[in-house]
Amino acid sequence: xxxxxxxxxxxxxxxxxxxxxxxxxxxxxxxxxxxxxxxxxxxxxxxxxxxxxxxxxxxxxxxxxxxxxxxxxxxxxxxxxxxxxxxxxxxxxxxxxxxxxxxxxxxxxxxxxxxxxxxxxxxxxxxxxxxxxxxxxxxxxxxxxxxxxxxxxxxxxxxxxxxxxxxxxxxxxxxxxxxxxxxxxxxxxxxxxxxxxxxxxxxxxxxxxxxxxxxxxxxxxxxxxxxxxxxxxxxxxxxxxxxxxxxxxxxxxxxxxxxxxxxxxxxxxxxxxxxxxxxxxxxxxxxxxxxxxxxxxxxxxxxxxxxxxxxxxxxxxxxxxxxxxxxxxxxxxxxxxxxxxxxxxxxxxxxxxxxxxxxxxxxxxxxxxxxxxxxxxxxxxxxxxxxxxxxxxxxxxxxxxxxxxxxxxxxxxxxxxxxxxxxxxxxxxxxxxxxxxxxxxxxxxxxxxxxxxxxxx
Numbered sequence: 508x509x510x511x512x513x514x515x516x517x518x519x520x521x522x523x524x525x526x527x528x529x530x531x532x533x534x535x536x537x538x539x540x541x542x543x544x545x546x547x548x549x550x551x552x553x554x555x556x557x558x559x560x561x562x563x564x565x566x567x568x569x570x571x572x573x574x575x576x577x578x579x580x581x582x583x584x585x586x587x588x589x590x591x592x593x594x595x596x597x598x599x600x601x602x603x604x605x606x607x608x609x610x611x612x613x614x615x616x617x618x619x620x621x622x623x624x625x626x627x628x629x630x631x632x633x634x635x636x637x638x639x640x641x642x643x644x645x646x647x648x649x650x651x652x653x654x655x656x657x658x659x660x661x662x663x664x665x666x667x668x669x670x671x672x673x674x675x676x677x678x679x680x681x682x683x684x685x686x687x688x689x690x691x692x693x694x695x696x697x698x699x700x701x702x703x704x705x706x707x708x709x710x711x712x713x714x715x716x717x718x719x720x721x722x723x724x725x726x727x728x729x730x731x732x733x734x735x736x737x738x739x740x741x742x743x744x745x746x747x748x749x750x751x752x753x754x755x756x757x758x759x760x761x762x763x764x765x766x767x768x769x770x771x772x773x774x775x776x777x778x779x780x781x782x783x784x785x786x787x788x789x790x791x792x793x794x795x796x797x798x799x800x801x802x803x804x805x806x807x808x809x810x811x812x813x814x815x816x817x818x819x820x821x822x823x824x825x826x827x828x829x830x831x832x833x834x835x836x837x838x839x840x841x842x843x844x845x846x847x848x849x850x851x852x853x854x855x856x857x858x859x860x861x862x863x864x865x866x867x868x869x870x871x872x873x874x875x876x877x878x879x880x881x882x883x884x885x886x887x888x889x890x891x892x893x894x895x896x897x898x899x900x901x902x903x904x905x906x907x908x909x910x911x912x913x914x915x916x917x918x919x920x921x922x923x924x925x926x927x928x929x930x931x932x933x934x935x936x937x938x939x940x941x942x943x944x945x946x947x948x949x950x951x952x953x954x955x956x957x958x959x960x961x962x963x964x
Contacts, residue, residue, distance in 0.1 A: 508776040509803035509838060515542050517837055518550035518562075524856055526554065527561060528833045532803055534568035536771045537740025544575035544598075560590055567598040571606055583619040593875040596624050600664065604671075607632065623881035631668050639676035643683060645669055646704075650696040658727050659874075659885040666700050674707035681710055688716045699731050706735025714739065714747050722759050729762050737769045744770065745778050752782060760786075761794045761824075768798035776802050783810055793820040793827065800830035808840045816844065829855050 509532075517529035530550075533542045544566055551562050566579070583595050599620065607614070607628060614620060614628065634642065646669045653661050673680050684701045687693055702720060705713040713735075720732045736744050748763045755763075764782075767775045779799050786792045796814050799807040808831065814820050815827050828848045835841055842848075874884035 508771075508773060508805055511536070511539070511541055511771060514803060514837070515546050518542075518546055519553040521554070522836070523558065523561075524829065524833050524852075525836050526550070526558065528800075528803075528830075528837070530562065530565055532771070532801065534565040535737075535769045535801075537737045537769060538771070539569050542569055544569040544571045544579075548575060548578050560594075563591055563594045566594060567601050571598070571602055573606070573610070576602070576606060576610055580613065580617050583617060586619070589872075589875060589879070592619075593879055596621060596879070600624055600627055602628070604631070604635070621879065621881070627664050627668070630665075631671065634668055634672040635675070637672060639673060639679035642669055642673045642676075643680055646673065646700055647697060650700055654695055657885070660883050662883055666696075666703070670700060670704040670707050673704055677708045677710060680704070681708065681712070684710075685713060685716065688713065688720070699728060702728070702731045702735050706731075706738035709739045709741075711739060711741055711743055714741075714744055718747055718751055721762055722755060724758060729758075733762055733766045733769075736766050740770050740772075742772065742774055745772070745774050749778055749781070753785070757788050757791050760788075760791045764791065764794035764798045768801040771802065776804050776806060779804075780807050780810065783807075783814075789819055789821040790824050793822075793824040796820060796827055797825035797830060800825075800827070800834045803834055803837055805838050808835065808838070808842075812842050812844075826855055826859075 511533060514529050514532050517525055518533075520526040520529065530547075533539045547562055547566055547569055551559055554562065566575075569575075571579075579595055579598060583592070586592075587595065599614065602610075611628070611632065615625065637645075646666065649666050649669065684704055687697060687701050688705070698720075702717065705717065717732050717736055721729055721736075723729070745767060748767060752760060752763060764779065767778055776799065779795050779802070783792070783795050783799075786795060792814060796807075796811045799811055804811075811827060811831050815831065820827055829852065831842060832845065832848055832852065835845070877884055877886075
């Protein structure tokens with residue numbers, strides 16, 4: 508597989524699909540280093556205005572430097588359009604603590620930093636001085652406060668600030684966290700916040716507990732579990748996944764493949780190559796092959812090709828032809844079918860772009876505007892709203908065909924519409940779109956492999 512150092516130059520690649528593959532490789536990694544936000548800014552300057560939104564939306568995933576912060580504040584001062592302003596401010600929210608401490612005065616002097624971002628940064632600094640016992644009680648209180656709320660209807664930053672501060676005291680809270688995670692009766696936000704906390708602590712004793720949580724069929728929790736495992740990012744995570752892989756469900760195996768893809772170690776490539784021959788489920792096989800492509804594999808290209816030409820994959824989960832062509836460009840591999848696949852590439856990429864544009868119309872712009880105003884991305888449900896009689900159509904998650912994806916997307920309520928159905932726990936974060944439903948963006952892929960994976964705004 509390619510190393511991060513080998514991938515960084517592709518951030519400035521003229522071909523958008525190659526550039527974005529490199530961006531995802533680095534941004535989603537357990538350790539995006541040695542890449543920094545400076546590399547993203549260089550790519551923005553090189554690739555021009557059309558590439559800015561997609562590159563800028565991942566700025567927050569990279570380590571910020573003094574030079575990158577100078578550039579960010581300068582961009583804010585010139586009054587960028589809404590989408591860029593949103594990503595700049597989101598990046599500012601996640602500044603490393605040391606950089607925030609050193610440059611706090613300059614940030615406060617920048618008038619374009621909106622009040623709720625100022626308050627968030629000030630609170631991050633304040634919480635560093637709080638004792639761990641107080642922080643733990645505040646985290647539990649926050650979980651109780653939002654107990655009945657849906658994931659996108661409240662501000663996640665208070666809990667993120669608390670888990671960030673608590674992660675500085677692993678010796679004081681680790682056992683409490685593990686005890687709570689072992690309690691099967693805890694299925695509310697305490698569970699989710701503790702999963703996030705062990706990830707921030709990179710707490711290796713929690714690996715098996717996290718994998719237990721990955722067996723749970725849910726909308727939100729598996730994403731937090733995957734993030735926590737990726738943050739830990741140790742070879743022990745890979746060994747634990749391999750030990751459990753064969754006896755677990757298809758959903759577990761798909762999420763496990765996605766986790767391994769983000770741990771940019773040679774052992775990850777080796778693990779996916781070992782798992783491929785014994786897998787016969789098309790969806791899981793697609794995730795394994797896609798994971799190899801995501802790692803910029805140099806040893807698994809022919810295996811991915813064989814899966815494609817044998818037709819043993821599920822196109823709803825990944826477009827393996829595009830992925831293989833992209834990785835082939837990066838590593839110098841040309842499959843025999845390249846000419847045919849390349850001829851269809853513009854149409855495939857255009858379809859993906861249409862899906863992104865549909866998501867933007869459906870959710871993106873309004874969610875960003877609400878955030879800039881200091882509001883949660885989605886409004887809370889009207890308590891008087893009654894579900895439509897035909898809300899539950901009796902279909903299983905996999906019952907919808909590809910051709911139905913566009914019609915299904917049209918049925919998803921607008922952002923300012925009330926939610927439909929009851930939300931009993933965090934395990935049902937969105938009653939309209941399940942992990943295995945077609946994505947409402949219209950891409951034709953499953954929601955779990957499309958817009959659920961990341962908020963790319």
